[in-house]
Amino acid sequence: MLAKIISRSVTGLFTLLMVSLVIFVSTQFLPGDAAVTLLGDNATEEALSHLREELGLNEPAVTQYLRWVGGIVQGDFGVSQTLGLPIGTILGDRFIASLQLTILTILVAAIVAIPLGVLSAIGQGSTIDRTVLSISYLGISIPDFVFGPLLIVAFALPPLALLPSSGYVPLSDDPLAWLRHMILPVTALTAVLTAHLVRQTRSGMLEVLKSDYVRTARLKGLPERQVLWRHCLRNGLATTLTVLALDLGFVMGSIVVIEEVFAYPGIGRLTVFAIGDRDIPLIQATTLVIAATFVVANILADIAHSMLNPKLE
Amino acid sequence: MKRGDIDTSVWVGGSITVFAVLFAILGFFWQPFDPLMIDLTSRFADPSLAHPLGKDGFGRDMLSRLMAGAWKSLTMGFGATFLALSIGVPVALFAGYMRGWVDQLIMRVVDVFLSIPSLVFALIIIVSLGTSHMNALIALGIATSPRFVRIIRTIVMDTMAHDYVTAARARGETALFIQYREVLPNIWPPIIIEGSINVGFALMAGAALSYLGLGTQPPAADWGVLVRDGQQAINQSIWPLLGPAITISIAIVGFNLLGEGLRDQIARTKVHEHG
Numbered sequence: 001m002l003a004k005i006i007s008r009s010v011t012g013l014f015t016l017l018m019v020s021l022v023i024f025v026s027t028q029f030l031p032g033d034a035a036v037t038l039l040g041d042n043a044t045e046e047a048l049s050h051l052r053e054e055l056g057l058n059e060p061a062v063t064q065y066l067r068w069v070g071g072i073v074q075g076d077f078g079v080s081q082t083l084g085l086p087i088g089t090i091l092g093d094r095f096i097a098s099l100q101l102t103i104l105t106i107l108v109a110a111i112v113a114i115p116l117g118v119l120s121a122i123g124q125g126s127t128i129d130r131t132v133l134s135i136s137y138l139g140i141s142i143p144d145f146v147f148g149p150l151l152i153v154a155f156a157l158p159p160l161a162l163l164p165s166s167g168y169v170p171l172s173d174d175p176l177a178w179l180r181h182m183i184l185p186v187t188a189l190t191a192v193l194t195a196h197l198v199r200q201t202r203s204g205m206l207e208v209l210k211s212d213y214v215r216t217a218r219l220k221g222l223p224e225r226q227v228l229w230r231h232c233l234r235n236g237l238a239t240t241l242t243v244l245a246l247d248l249g250f251v252m253g254s255i256v257v258i259e260e261v262f263a264y265p266g267i268g269r270l271t272v273f274a275i276g277d278r279d280i281p282l283i284q285a286t287t288l289v290i291a292a293t294f295v296v297a298n299i300l301a302d303i304a305h306s307m308l309n310p311k312l313e
Numbered sequence: 314m315k316r317g318d319i320d321t322s323v324w325v326g327g328s329i330t331v332f333a334v335l336f337a338i339l340g341f342f343w344q345p346f347d348p349l350m351i352d353l354t355s356r357f358a359d360p361s362l363a364h365p366l367g368k369d370g371f372g373r374d375m376l377s378r379l380m381a382g383a384w385k386s387l388t389m390g391f392g393a394t395f396l397a398l399s400i401g402v403p404v405a406l407f408a409g410y411m412r413g414w415v416d417q418l419i420m421r422v423v424d425v426f427l428s429i430p431s432l433v434f435a436l437i438i439i440v441s442l443g444t445s446h447m448n449a450l451i452a453l454g455i456a457t458s459p460r461f462v463r464i465i466r467t468i469v470m471d472t473m474a475h476d477y478v479t480a481a482r483a484r485g486e487t488a489l490f491i492q493y494r495e496v497l498p499n500i501w502p503p504i505i506i507e508g509s510i511n512v513g514f515a516l517m518a519g520a521a522l523s524y525l526g527l528g529t530q531p532p533a534a535d536w537g538v539l540v541r542d543g544q545q546a547i548n549q550s551i552w553p554l555l556g557p558a559i560t561i562s563i564a565i566v567g568f569n570l571l572g573e574g575l576r577d578q579i580a581r582t583k584v585h586e587h588g
Contacts (some may be wrong), residue, residue, distance in 0.1 A: 018422075018425040026438060137566070141562060142562045142565075145524045256433065272526070283437075287433055295428050
């Protein structure tokens, strides 16, 4: 198991390095002069050359990249051009805010989707199964940026006006206000994920239910309950975990959109802001953090998967 | 094939898809009113016979804007998928044909790209291209192509094991001939199915980019821009949001039903063939 953890971490680190290279190459060397883009066409030559110096644009590409990565390793993400602040100081709070959204979304989706998927598979073709399938179909087809505004219309506007339509309150400030601000964004994020997870859990369970060892367990005369819990769920869950880890990539993209819908001050909204203002160091930092989260989550899921299912070794 | 052999989902999904495409083509040539015509005397007008979906905050006819936007959104879905396939299929053919270290190298690169969430990958590309409808389309096409490489490469490898490929090799055919004349013609069905599933996703992601202000730029509008404008107006009227919200959802249901239905149907046909 330790060897598995080490080898997975090493490949993960390599992937991260390559991802950072992709991000750097596609954002650093833009067509046109980055200094002119930032300061406008009327900037003096003096100001331009000063900025080029400051951004390190005169140095060779490899040096620029190495200095960027080297800084990040030491926790230095550079300085935001539009905000004039060290990016490290902005990133922390935003990342924690987004992480709360992500974790709540995954928890809610798993808690709702796994039992529904299992029930659906056990009663294949039943009314429950058909209802769950049709609703999940709607879930995967309604885009997040459509579902979010519709939730606002339904629950944040009169006549109901139950929940705030936007914003964020830190958990430590006021737990109730925190929860009230989380409900709508998490619901919007959960919809697609739950729908997909239900479908995957269902088909994973159906496969397990048809497998030879489940038939053997039944023929041995084990009580149905034990067959389901001990034999099916464990394997079904391993599949669900893999699907969940892969879906996380979709959730990370969705978070960018949903944070914008609900004006939620997370890393996704920061990314959109940075792109709108062409704040290159900020874009590089936020996209790298999002991609890194996805890579790390996949490593964790992989390790958890082999713990749940040691036979794969 | 008799109509009775076709799944309900393929039938329903196909009908919605055809209708959406016709709606977009019609919207490209003709709208009941000029979608950009501002009339501040009728801001947020409720639906009426002349304006079945009401009017937006500038008094523009929502149905006309939705029809013009359909063309923008559907070209995004189909265009990005076409670009992703144009990149993905040749790379997959090459990797699957070469095998060995070339294939391994290509797949490692694909893995790196796949470890960036596709919407975020599209955002990164948009940074270097700039924001416009066409650039969002290109960014989405590039961002979704690694997934095609991975899926189609597996299919290519299976196909390479067939006798007719071995025969072509024995005849001394060139690598290009084998890839494009022997393998490609035999893997069209799965390519089309994966493509049609991707159209729904690309349409959705493209509209999301426009919603974020990074795709189609106003005053032109695709369905994503319309949803954003609609959300900003919800305190005055919900009609500018409802029209585009319902339309885009139905269109995506249609594309998903068609793509997945076709996939299921082919999988079932294969089971029948083999046993």
